[in-house]
Amino acid sequence: MHTLRVPGLRPGVDAARLEWRETQVAGVGWIPLYLEGSSGPRAAGEPAGSAVLIRMDAGCGYPRHTHVDVEEVLVLSGGYADELGEYREGEYVRYEAGSSHAPVALEGGPCVLFATARGGIRIDE
DSSP, rough: OEEEOOOOOOOOOOGGGGGGGGGGSEEEEEEEEETTTTTSSSOOOOOOOOEEEEETTTOOBOOOOOEOOOEEEEEEEEEEETTTEEEEEEEEEEEETTTTOOOOOOOOSSSEEEEEEEEEEEOOO
């Protein structure tokens, strides 16, 4: 895993102004920017890459998942914690292929992320 604070970056996103799509997880929404294979059919179970905005309300989180390939995350507002650390606005995190985590938004407001997942993710059960 690689973490970097981007000096001077203060993105500050007003999450309430965006049109979030609901997910199956309470308090978590998303906006797809790019979904690999969305222009045509994929074989069942075939992982896909993506670039998305994710919003997690304070105390809410994304289910534990494993990265098929590299996942990159830029925290645009708020922050989140997982088993590996705590990340706040302006920080970039890179998770290596095969790594897994269960991020949960920190208290104090929603956490908004820009995330890419090469090869997609698998939800751990």
